[in-house]
Amino acid sequence: MVLRGPNGAGKSTLLRVLAGLIPPLSGRIDLNGCGHKNRDDFQEMIAFAGHLDAIKPQLTVAENLRFWADLFGSNAFDQTMQDFRLVEISDRLSHTCSAGQKRRLGLARIAVTSRPLWLLDEPTVSLDTEITAQFTALIDQHCAAGGMALIATHIDLGLNSSTELYLEALTRKTLQSLPESDPFLKGDWT
């Protein structure tokens, strides 16, 4: 599923809410029959890639990915290193890598976690066309294997089959009609 909308429409916020990082103001999220309130089981199913690549500049490329592979208990480390063409730069310190190489490392983390739902926020920023095509193929492969992916993007990825969700930019009026969440402002505690 592809998520579209102008800057500031709330694409990233929606992805963070779906990842269980921000509690929703109202409503509930169900994933394979598991509600978002059941946080541990819910988040076990999610791989999230935000604007930031979660890379430690002092560690080498391989050390960065190895850490995530170990933490998520994955054995796909070698395969992922090859898929994302990270093998040739595996011994480089991450802070010497280019923006595109860092992005590749950030996305490799998604593949290494082997979780069913991928939440991707602008995944193709600073990737070259060849890698973008490869990554698109990987998403198709993931979805064909029964996985899900929700991608916020401005470009046309050319995925095999995808639905589009368009977020309108929030106007002042819609903001005012949102439920008030601060108990102090609501006057509950006075």
Next chain:
Amino acid sequence: MKALLIRELRLALRSGGGAGLGLAFFLIVVILVPFGVGPDPKILAQIAPGTLWIGALLACLLSLDRLFQTDSEDGTLDILALSPLPLEMLVAVKAFAHWLTTGLPLVIAAPVLAITLSLPTETYIWLIASLALGTPALSFIGAAGAAITVGVRRGGLLLSLLVLPLYIPTLIFGAKAAALASGGGDPMPALMLVAGLSLFTVALTPFAAAAALRSHLG
């Protein structure tokens, strides 16, 4: 869990990590004291436990504000929150790594520095014991403080204000244990209290820090 601990230690030891910082600060403070107070061995021996403890406490504080902040800035914290490792465990591992890279070197360096403060030799064992039992409390209380101030830019000042009052009991009993030993008293009760404080904070602060991190993410 092991992966996280190894990563933390590796990060601390690589350039830009905080491992050497606390130790260097500790050395400087303690070495400067005799110059400021004068070389009288009697006075120095009397203030030695307090000086060493205050030095250790401030050295610990120095590297704390980066404990969660770097992870928050580069997006690592989001991913760690989604990892199979509970946030409470994450905090505990990070605080433990902080102790290994900051607290433990201080414990090892303390007896060497105690020589410059002419602390009686038979007191060393008590000084080491009090620091070894007390510094985990410094790291774990500090972790809670660092988690609360993680969203604040340059949160070091706020962190110090939050954490220093909580450090005071550890400081009092830790320094007292070493001072009692050098003054010929029984250091055991004070030492037990320090150990108790450490166990208490190790057990409780990960939960407080994890709650703070969750509210920061949201």
